[in-house]
Amino acid sequence: MNTINKIILFLFAIVVMSCQSGKIEKENNLLSVSILPQKYFIERIAGDDFKVNVLIPPGASPATYEPTPMQMTGVAKSIAYLRIGHIPFEHAWLSNLIEGAGEIKVVDLSKGIELVKGMAVKHGDHFHEGGIDPHVWSSPLSVKIIAKNTFETLVAYAPEKKGEYEKNYNAFLVELEELDRMALEAFQAKQGKSFMIFHPALSYLARDYGLNQISVELDGKEPSPTHMKHLVEEAKSKGINQIFVQKQFNVENAKAIMAEIGGEVIQIDPLSEDWLSEMKRIINILKD
Known part of the structure; x- marks a missing residue:
């Protein structure tokens, strides 16, 4: 771990200890995610019912980005972390992010996707976890599964909204089916x-x-x-x-x-x- 990482973790520890001394409070509609497309998927299903703390900002790389203390605090206040699956950012940071977050559920949105695997894939100074290609959101077929996992997670936190979320989820699935047909016809x-x-x-x-x-x-x-x-x-x-x-x-x-x-x-x-x-x-x- 480099010096910058150590400093960030030290600052985060101070923030967490400060919060815990006053009993850290969860925001019951705050979710943390890794990448911006996940925010899009959540909002397609739940509208603005949930606040979404996105860790990797626009223009940043999931291979090299380091979270800020403020983002870490956002994770600590979240009720769940919805990981996209196997990106280097999650491999490097997730355990540290959730360590000081108290009770927080971690959901792997790539569950059920047939993953692209091979030999360990090295990118700069890190490896893709387990030799898995992490870019699961690059295909409509994979995103259908991501959307299903997202829908089930959101309903678990807002069961009273199941009917509304199911309607939105089904509408999103229709668009994903159209995108799938578009790709099939194109290629x-x-x-x-x-x-x-x-x-x-x-x-x-x-x-x-x-x-x-x-x-x-x-x-x-x-x-x-x-x-x-x-x-x-x-x-x-x-x-x-x-x-x-x-x-x-x-x-x-x-x-x-x-x-x-x-x-x-x-x-x-x-x-x-x-x-x-x-x-x-x-x-x-x-x-x-």
């Missing part, structure tokens, strides 16, 4: 199509709809000159003329590759709070 004739992306954030979309995701990152690091050369050759051989880059990552290496083949760099944001609109945009770009 039906493109099975095996390759696309290039800086960070492998669309693994589940690729898996579920027969696409081949090529990551510019190598072992979680920016590519070496040798790997850059290989990527250029691979892009040319597969007719790839664009690279996706998440807004949380540097675009310079992607630009260098595209300069060699005369293509374009396209910025995407699967971590957008407006998850549905961004996924439609990504699918529309990929189908061309």
Whole structure:
């Protein structure tokens, strides 16, 4: 653990001890989550019935972000932490976040999803937990399961609202079904199509709809000159003329590759709070 992490944990301990001396009070409608799409899913089902403490803010990476003392205090006041599943942020911080949170339920929203697994995947100075690709929210099929888990959690905390939440949940499922059909139609004739992306954030979309995701990152690091050369050759051989880059990552290496083949760099944001609109945009770009 680096010095900054230690300082943050020390400050958090002071805050928690201060709260506990006066009996920390839970906010009975406060939920903590890891990423912005989870806030979107909660609000599609429960409207504004719950306040949502999002730990990873817009533009930050789930691989490197460190929570602030204020966010940690928000977790301590929450009745539940809805984890997205297996992102590095949760692997590194969740146990510390809930340690001082008193009675707090932790719900794994990825429960029931067929996870993409492989060898341990290294990203910079951390590993994806258990070799699991963590980007479960990148596919409509996975999000159907996430939505179901979210719905059941919300009903458990507000059983009197079950009818209302079920209506909203079913309406959201209809939109997810439409997104699924959109993807099936878009990629039906493109099975095996390759696309290039800086960070492998669309693994589940690729898996579920027969696409081949090529990551510019190598072992979680920016590519070496040798790997850059290989990527250029691979892009040319597969007719790839664009690279996706998440807004949380540097675009310079992607630009260098595209300069060699005369293509374009396209910025995407699967971590957008407006998850549905961004996924439609990504699918529309990929189908061309």
